[in-house]
Amino acid sequence: MATTPDTPYEQQRAERAALPLHSTMMPLPLRVTDAMRRAEQLFPEQGIVSRLAPGVMERRSYADIGREARELAGALRELGIGPGQRVATLMWNHGRHLAAYYAVPAIQAVLHPLNPRLSADDLAWIIADAGDSALLIDADLLPLLEQIEQQVRIPHVIVNPLPQQASPGHTGAGRHDWSQLLREAEPLAQWPHGPLDENDPVSVCYTSGTTGRPKGVVYSHRSILLHGLGTALPDAFGLSGRDTLLTLTPMYHVNGWSVPYTAVMLGARQVFAGAHVRPAEVLDLILQEGVTAAFGIPTFWTEVLRALEAEPQRWELPRSLRIYAGGSPPPADMFRRFDQLGVSLQTGWGMTETSPIAHQTWLRPHTDTLSETERLELRTSNGLPLPFVEQRHVNDEGQPLPWDGSSRGELQVRGPWITAQYLSLPQARSATSHDGWLHTGDIVTIRPDGYMRLVDRQKDLVKSGGEWISSVELENALCDHPAVREAAVIGIPHPTWVERPLALVVLRDGHSTTAADLQEHLGARMPRWMLPDRIEFEAELPRTPVGKLDKKALRTLWGASNGAAT
């Protein structure tokens, strides 16, 4: 080494070089409550619109909802609800449910949205598992609560009266009237500066339990806001403070895909559709409220398309409208039909365990040269993992498989908004592999360029003579037939092949076809051994409480096997 100059700078450099360096950044935690404080300050006039009943609209603002959240927080605190305690909700999508999303974490309690479409027995089980101390409930759901209370009673129940109903006067017996309680309580003067740990819990949701009992997943301030930033990116939902967002996904289903949190973070206008909304009402809402992006399950969008096509002159959807469909894969035909309307449809992948959005299906630049058919094929895939989400798929021995577009294995994911375990289960990593990746139970392929495609739920695969037949592939192929509205495929026991596929088909109104015609349609698309042994025509198919096909019910009905996985 050359001579080192003997200067003050050189001495200082050498001394400093031996010292460690630390970040100088402010050590501020991420907190959902800060997002509402910011919205109250920056976007007070921005609208929160709720359809409370057919034709009954409630128009409020971030200033209103922020204040109501602080009032509700004060009221809950006066009832004795403290940090870490669980406050359940049995509510539809509307502004007061949004207020609850922020009131509960404001006192460091934990929000627990309950699904009113579950049975009273399931709900009692979930309430007991979560240990709920209070319940916020829409008045029309009180009959359900009475059934639940045969088995378990929540000490404090706050009743939100029906729209335009005078106060129901629910007092005594632990019952409180929402308006009266808030009127009498001292609201929080300002949003708290706690918790200081962003890993503190905000909300707990239960898996929909298509296998076994529901399992609880607990989200934190950090996970909700990182998920919010990730899903707001242009390659995911592309959310802006200029948007008007229509959340059709129930707020009791994985926090309504967390859109109610993300929208507040961005100051976006929000539209909530309340209970039992019909497709025609949704179309009216989209036009009347200037909705720019809407979120819901494919089944509902199928109904919306039927309504549109039944009255082609009635609605003209804005060409900038974006629709995000998830929960199950939208069929290729749905993309084609929305394309024709100039509406952008995008899907992805996720589950309760992933907050829920882990993947979104955007087209990378190298796909711009593909044909329309190839691009459509890609758009129906489950897409690419969001930033900070990692994906792999593994064989039965847990070995990672190649990204070759054909190897099939269980999808496993990892990331800061993905659960490591389930509430109340004793194991430390009850949800993951030994090396910390979430077991998703979904069988997938991954292309060399990273696009993931769901082949089937592990338990929905038809095990035929050592080969696996994907029920999803058969269903999608059947739905591509012009006469078919919907299809479900299940495995039924077979003496030689263990299982063979049975297809249940619902036809479009005014269309007809035969089983032989459908077999021919399928035969042109897939090998002979994959074709169903039987095709039955049905008037409709059973659904789970969140609107998915209820294959458990179909298997019971058709005496099918239970699938290999649990």
Add this chain to the structure above:
Amino acid sequence: MATTPDTPYEQQRAERAALPLHSTMMPLPLRVTDAMRRAEQLFPEQGIVSRLAPGVMERRSYADIGREARELAGALRELGIGPGQRVATLMWNHGRHLAAYYAVPAIQAVLHPLNPRLSADDLAWIIADAGDSALLIDADLLPLLEQIEQQVRIPHVIVNPLPQQASPGHTGAGRHDWSQLLREAEPLAQWPHGPLDENDPVSVCYTSGTTGRPKGVVYSHRSILLHGLGTALPDAFGLSGRDTLLTLTPMYHVNGWSVPYTAVMLGARQVFAGAHVRPAEVLDLILQEGVTAAFGIPTFWTEVLRALEAEPQRWELPRSLRIYAGGSPPPADMFRRFDQLGVSLQTGWGMTETSPIAHQTWLRPHTDTLSETERLELRTSNGLPLPFVEQRHVNDEGQPLPWDGSSRGELQVRGPWITAQYLSLPQARSATSHDGWLHTGDIVTIRPDGYMRLVDRQKDLVKSGGEWISSVELENALCDHPAVREAAVIGIPHPTWVERPLALVVLRDGHSTTAADLQEHLGARMPRWMLPDRIEFEAELPRTPVGKLDKKALRTLWGASNGAAT
């Protein structure tokens, strides 16, 4: 309270209710190195294009840069560079500088980009203050290093040869040739799974030091990635993996606005313009490479507009092009001229202390009904704070002022990518108020709807008879005159008024005007007491090393006062 049912569910609920709840989310840290690992896996073919010299283009990919980063990390480790040690760079914008951005944190060392436009004396001071242990340098900057080495010597120097130059054979005396060193080193086989603490440092940058000595700000994995998520949002830069990003902001200036980190997180294609790029070359790059978004200071965009207008037939910019200008406020005229070209121009606010983007100027929906003039007025403001950034402005006593659009006070900000202190300064909160808000030294107004507008730097205000005159307002008004290309206003001592404004004006080529004409132009826009006492015409104005107007130099030249604030 009504009778509580004596059921197993009820017992379980009550027991569970007494227990605290914890998040079940994976405790994974945010790490910039994971972003590059993901890009190598998901976007290996995506391009990193560098202009190394006029006409000399280097075309590489994320796979190439990721591998080179792991090679460089291995080489640095073999030189003995360990966790927490500082690795400086003296490099232009290109792919190897990007590799260094990831190689250094891969061994948990800290990147320290040096500004080659500073004097050797300033650089020696900064190197001593940071305690740098190694330096990566472009070969054309070796003469500067020789000057620096009169005062301070960095033990390990790795020389990146000039483009198309054979290895310069810089061996011995602590000098290493980049290619040779990497060839002989063992690359990291994979990206590390450390550090486990996302608050560990990644990079240190120094303020540009328009007042006093430069001060170091240390960014962490967490701050860089949260800033990346925040700036990628649709209301900020709206960045996508479909974008091709041209970073004209130097990578030694606040990490090139951190775009090189954010782009990797998203898998966006990147174009780097190397050293001494001219406006015509930039226009060629935009067209040839299909640039969708470009980042740079207003001064440069002024030159680009001049080049465009000098040869109106030569370039037709894509109408989807987005330009983000920052560092100083772009004049209204620049918005008008880009609007005419169908190019979107957006500004905001930030500084080294804020990573740097704290604000962006997007138009909220309630402004859609404003006139074009009013919207333009708003677009020239400094916008709204990003999610997780809070703003306030305070009077001399530190009291928050009302958001009324007219009260003037010092802007203070707070957030997870904002510094709390400066490197090497002894005070715990050297950068902030007693309650933890960053002192920005910028005098601003804030509208009731949150839009912030820079009135002036504290030190650039002209103190005239107890009133403050904004040099920025006068400069913007002068630039709105068709003959004016550029203007600078400084305060010069006055026996009665303490200070009075002096305006220095550069005319557009082929235009002429008089001081009297300009006074009339100004007189139509602002009160008489604000008008400059003198207007002088100049051929050009002095600039700081980062391209901003050098008011310190102007004040020395014109015998002006130094301003009240330091």
